[in-house]
Amino acid sequence: MSYQLELLTENPSQWTTVSYVTPEIQKKEIKPFVILALKELEGVPDSRTSSLMCADKFAAVRGVVRHVARLRSATRLPWARDDLKVFLEGLQFTPECVSELSTLLCTEGVYASVPPHLRVKPGLAALHWRIDLSLSQARTPPTSPPAGPASRRTLLQQHTHVILLLTTTDGRTSTYRLLLAKFHELRFAVASALKSMIVLEKRKCMRKD
Structure with missing residues (x-):
């Protein structure tokens, strides 16, 4: 399974x-539905949306358009039509609708006006860390060893x-080199953020009915 298809499904x-x-x-309903859905994403909803006789059909297409548009920035690459077709076929669209919808969603211009806050940013796929012993030893000044354990501990923390x-989920790898104290600050910040998220999720306003 390709990365794009895995992201979609x-x-x-x-x-x-x-x-x-x-x-x-x-098939004839696909293009009008896509246009209306994109206008909603752009913040300029069409008045015709509220008077649609086939609201359930529009809602289905709108959900697909929003999903594909939001994931577009995470891939940083044009959508592969074959992957989109597999995704749409899995949603039980007819072959004619699959062809029409995949053609429209593979057109790069349709995403130009989607607001940045609706786009999904790359997430964290993996994190590895290691102690930089060789560089820390090389940076240690050639002086006599510290007299006490506290002095040795301070020297280790400094160097x-x-x-x-x-x-990240878009396949990129980034490397960061942190002092030991900054690494502990990062751990504390992440732990605090996770604790705040847990507290927020327990509130009644965040629960689904």
Whole structure:
């Protein structure tokens, strides 16, 4: 499975309701639905949206358009039509609709006006770290060893570095070199953020009915 297809199909349960409607959608309805969905994403909804007789069909196409548009910035590459076709076929679109919809969603121009805050940024796929012993030893001044344990500990903290290797979901790898004290600051910041997220998720306003 390609990376793009894996990204598109990472949460199949969200499409259960959509797949009940998609077989009924006709090819001639695809383009108008896509145009209306893109206008909503751009913040200029069309008044015709509220008076659609086939609201369930439009909702299904709108969900697909929003999903594909939001993931576009995470890939940093044009969509592969074959991957989009496999994704749409899995949602039970007819072959004619698959062809029409994949052609429209593979057109780069349709994403030009999508607001940046609606685009998904690359996430963290893997994180590895190691102690930079060789460099820390090379940077240690050639003086006599410190007399006490506290002095030795201070010297280690000043000259020991931690190498962080981060791999993001778009396939890129970044390397960061931190002092030991800064590494502990980063650990504390991440732990605090996670604790705040857990507290927020427990609030009633964040629970689904």
